[in-house]
Amino acid sequence: MGERKPKRADARRNEKTLLDAAAAVFVASGVNAPVRDIAAKAGVGMGTIYRHFPTRADLIIAVFRHQVEACAEAGPALLASNESPYAALVQWVERYVDFVVTKHGLAGVLQSDQAGTDTLHAYFVDRLVPVCAELLDATVAAGEIRTELRPLELMRGVGNLCIGADSDPRYDARRLVRILIAGLRCETMDA
Amino acid sequence: MGERKPKRADARRNEKTLLDAAAAVFVASGVNAPVRDIAAKAGVGMGTIYRHFPTRADLIIAVFRHQVEACAEAGPALLASNESPYAALVQWVERYVDFVVTKHGLAGVLQSDQAGTDTLHAYFVDRLVPVCAELLDATVAAGEIRTELRPLELMRGVGNLCIGADSDPRYDARRLVRILIAGLRCETMDA
DNA sequence: TAACGATACGGAACCTTGTTCCGCTTAGCA
DNA sequence: TGCTAAGCGGAACAAGGTTCCGTATCGTTA
Numbered sequence: 001m002g003e004r005k006p007k008r009a010d011a012r013r014n015e016k017t018l019l020d021a022a023a024a025v026f027v028a029s030g031v032n033a034p035v036r037d038i039a040a041k042a043g044v045g046m047g048t049i050y051r052h053f054p055t056r057a058d059l060i061i062a063v064f065r066h067q068v069e070a071c072a073e074a075g076p077a078l079l080a081s082n083e084s085p086y087a088a089l090v091q092w093v094e095r096y097v098d099f100v101v102t103k104h105g106l107a108g109v110l111q112s113d114q115a116g117t118d119t120l121h122a123y124f125v126d127r128l129v130p131v132c133a134e135l136l137d138a139t140v141a142a143g144e145i146r147t148e149l150r151p152l153e154l155m156r157g158v159g160n161l162c163i164g165a166d167s168d169p170r171y172d173a174r175r176l177v178r179i180l181i182a183g184l185r186c187e188t189m190d191a
Numbered sequence: 192m193g194e195r196k197p198k199r200a201d202a203r204r205n206e207k208t209l210l211d212a213a214a215a216v217f218v219a220s221g222v223n224a225p226v227r228d229i230a231a232k233a234g235v236g237m238g239t240i241y242r243h244f245p246t247r248a249d250l251i252i253a254v255f256r257h258q259v260e261a262c263a264e265a266g267p268a269l270l271a272s273n274e275s276p277y278a279a280l281v282q283w284v285e286r287y288v289d290f291v292v293t294k295h296g297l298a299g300v301l302q303s304d305q306a307g308t309d310t311l312h313a314y315f316v317d318r319l320v321p322v323c324a325e326l327l328d329a330t331v332a333a334g335e336i337r338t339e340l341r342p343l344e345l346m347r348g349v350g351n352l353c354i355g356a357d358s359d360p361r362y363d364a365r366r367l368v369r370i371l372i373a374g375l376r377c378e379t380m381d382a
Numbered sequence: 383t384a385a386c387g388a389t390a391c392g393g394a395a396c397c398t399t400g401t402t403c404c405g406c407t408t409a410g411c412a
Numbered sequence: 413t414g415c416t417a418a419g420c421g422g423a424a425c426a427a428g429g430t431t432c433c434g435t436a437t438c439g440t441t442a
Contacts (some may be wrong), residue, residue: 006417008409032400045421050401056269066349113296113355116400147370148362157367160351164304176348176371179338183374199389199438225428236392241430307429 015052017042024064030104031060046055057120064103068127071096075131085138086145090181092135093158096128097177100162109160145184205343208233213254248311254339255294257343259318260294262287266322276329281372283326284349287319288368291353298353320346336375 025033034041035056055060068160074095078088100107104145108114133151140148158177165173212233216224226247230240244250262292269279291298299305303312324342331339347367356364 010409011419014419035401036399039421046401046423047403047421048419051419054401056400105304108302111299111355113299113358147373149366149370153362153367156350156355156362160354161348163351163354165345166303167304171344173349175340177342179340179374180340180367180371181374182377183370183372186373186377201438202390204391226430227428230392237393237430238393240431242390245430247429 008152011052012112014042015043016051018059019043019054019062022059024059024065026063026103031109032105035059043163054120055116059105060109060120061123064106067099068124069185071099072131073126075135079135080136082119084144085142086185089135089139090129090178093154093181096157097174098160098163101173104166107159107165122139123157124159125152146186148186149184202243205235205239209240209250209295210253213250217251217254217294221298223296226250229277246307246310248308251297251300251311254316255297256292258290259315263291263318263322265323266326270326273299274289276333277327279324279328279374281369283322284345284368288349288353288365289351291317292356292364294359296351298356301350313360315350316343316346339376340375 001037012062018038021044022038025038025041029037035049036046038059039046042054044051051060051063071092075088075092076094079085084087100110110121110124111117114121129151132155136145136151137150139145155181161176161180162173163172212235213229216229216232218372220228226240228239228248230237234242242251244253259366262283266279266283269283273279273282288361291301300308301312301315305312320342323346327336327340327345329340330336348371352367352371353364356362
């Protein structure tokens with residue numbers, strides 16, 4: 001589990017500079033900002049950025065790692081602090097949606113079929129699906145949900161609903177996610 | 192409203208050739224296939240393709256126009272042939288999902304925030320949102336839905352849920368859409 | 383039917399964006 | 413102070429959409 005710290009001091013400095021620059025650019029221009037812009041903002045050459053982060057996706061992961069970890073850790077905590085697992089699930093999903101919707105363009109880049117996004121998609125899935133599974137299992141065990149759904153499908157569905165939520169005030173992803181979750185409590189096979 | 196037919200015979204011939212080639216390539220390699228591939232398949236130069244279809248999106252629209260029209264026309268028909276507006280809505284949405292999910296990568300390219308896709312997104316919205324609105328209004332009027340939702344939001348939500356439905360058998364978009372629609376019948380603000 | 387002008391065509395060239403390569407620089411050590 | 417490997421900058425490459433322009437062709441007219 002050891003952190004692979006770059007040996008040289010200037011390298012360590014550059015890594016931090018790059019993370020800061022990337023974060024700033026992502027806020028200003030969205031997650032889809034060109035790598036060149038980030039390098040420019042950091043005052044660094046292309047080679048440097050790619051030695052530290054072998055791929056665009058790796059840079060994105062690095063920038064958001066803390067928040068993803070925090071979200072993952074919030075799962076068990078919510079489960080513990082709510083008497084109703086369903087309530088915990090709803091709160092956790094809302095937290096995830098808040099995170100994703102806030103990062104201009106992140107949802108759109110989480111799709112596995114997008115080129116060069118495999119690592120990013122995999123990281124989100126690996127880290128969050130197990131947490132989602134735990135919440136979902138508890139909710140099902142408590143009998144609060146009628147329709148079973150695989151955790152992966154829930155995560156991807158929620159993520160997909162968040163796409164384009166920024167950049168169009170007429171589209172309220174949070175509400176659609178609430179409706180989707182509400183649908184889990186209903187019989188689905190009628191009509 | 193007049194069809195702007197190209198005057199010259201070879202031009203008309205090429206347009207048809209291009210549409211056929213594009214359709215074939217979309218089936219074989221997905222909607223994201225490079226324009227060059229389509230030109231090659233049609234045995235035509237790049238200039239030709241761009242004179243007939245000013246943009247990738249315009250070509251995509253042209254290829255799927257018939258099916259989108261058919262889907263739009265199915266709305267009122269379903270409303271007429273079902274005693275329950277909700278049933279009609281469900282069937283219409285299922286039809287739309289079938290269409291979108293079947294076209295390798297189409298859902299992913301329908302997002303308005305994607306570059307160069309504005310025309311495509313606009314066409315789908317212009318043609319289908321009014322139909323959806325009609326179905327939704329009828330369903331609400333019949334009191335079959337508790338949660339009101341703007342037609343545009345429903346269309347975009349459904350479309351988003353379809354993203355990546357091909358290329359991953361573990362993700363069943365149809366089921367998620369059913370759950371979303373089911374959610375419309377529940378109280379959403381609980382828990 | 384031959385000539386001519388407008389219409390189309392082909393495909394090289396351009397732009398943007400991710401990624402790779404390589405010669406030069408410099409930190410860290412003896 | 414010098415040596416060497418770790419780092420660095422940025423030009424170059426690949427891929428995809430789009431534009432441009434010289435050439436070929438259609439269809440009409442004399």
